[in-house]
Amino acid sequence: MGPPGGSGGGIPHYAMGYQQGMLTVPNGGGPVPFLPSVQSVGLLFEDSSLRASQAGMYLVQYMVSFPVAARVSTTLCLHAGGESVPGSVCHVDKENPGQPFTAAGQALVRLTEGDEVHLHASRGFSIAGVSECDTLASITAFRLGA
Numbered sequence: 001m002g003p004p005g006g007s008g009g010g011i012p013h014y015a016m017g018y019q020q021g022m023l024t025v026p027n028g029g030g031p032v033p034f035l036p037s038v039q040s041v042g043l044l045f046e047d048s049s050l051r052a053s054q055a056g057m058y059l060v061q062y063m064v065s066f067p068v069a070a071r072v073s074t075t076l077c078l079h080a081g082g083e084s085v086p087g088s089v090c091h092v093d094k095e096n097p098g099q100p101f102t103a104a105g106q107a108l109v110r111l112t113e114g115d116e117v118h119l120h121a122s123r124g125f126s127i128a129g130v131s132e133c134d135t136l137a138s139i140t141a142f143r144l145g146a
Contacts, residue, residue: 013042013058013143015050021132023064027124029074032064034119034139043141049118050141052111057144060088061106062119064137066127069097075122080109085117108144117141 017034025032036045042053052058066072073095078088088107109117119139129136 012040013052013054013056014141015039015043015045016138016140017045017048017050018135018139019137020129020135022126022128023136024126025074025121025124029122029124030120031079032062032076032119032121032137032139034137037138042143046116049116050139051114051116052143053113054143055112056110056146058109058111058117058141059106059144060085060109060117060139060141061104062088062137062139063102063104064092064119065135066092066094066101066103067129067134067136068100070101070125070127071095071097072125072127073123074125076103076105077120077122078105078107078109078117079120080111080117081115084120085109 016037031048076090078085085107088105090103
């Protein structure tokens with residue numbers, strides 16, 4: 001939180017989600033599923049989407065780790081208000097096993113009260129970690145100000 005009386009004061013807005021062990025996006029693509037790890041009153045997880053309780057500028061970052069054996073072809077992109085967020089696209093074309101691959105992206109997104117943001121995959125896929133404790137994906141969001 002910022003100093004009292006400034007635009008940074010008030011309720012902190014942050015959230016982090018993750019997916020361990022197994023990560024599946026249905027055929028045809030859709031939102032990447034996340035389990036809430038930590039969240040504030042100001043930014044809440046609802047069905048793998050983050051919902052803002054207050055308008056403002058938010059920093060949203062994601063990471064998806066594709067293990068050595070994975071074969072995946074999809075495009076990852078943050079979606080806010082049903083629209084792709086410019087600058088957050090990451091193309092994943094991992095057709096040959098043998099090397100792990102990490103996809104990551106981030107964007108500054110202006111959200112209004114009640115807006116949702118989520119990570120979207122253009123095609124379905126299913127990947128498994130080497131162990132059930134392996135974190136395959138994470139998403140974090142922070143409100144930067146009005």
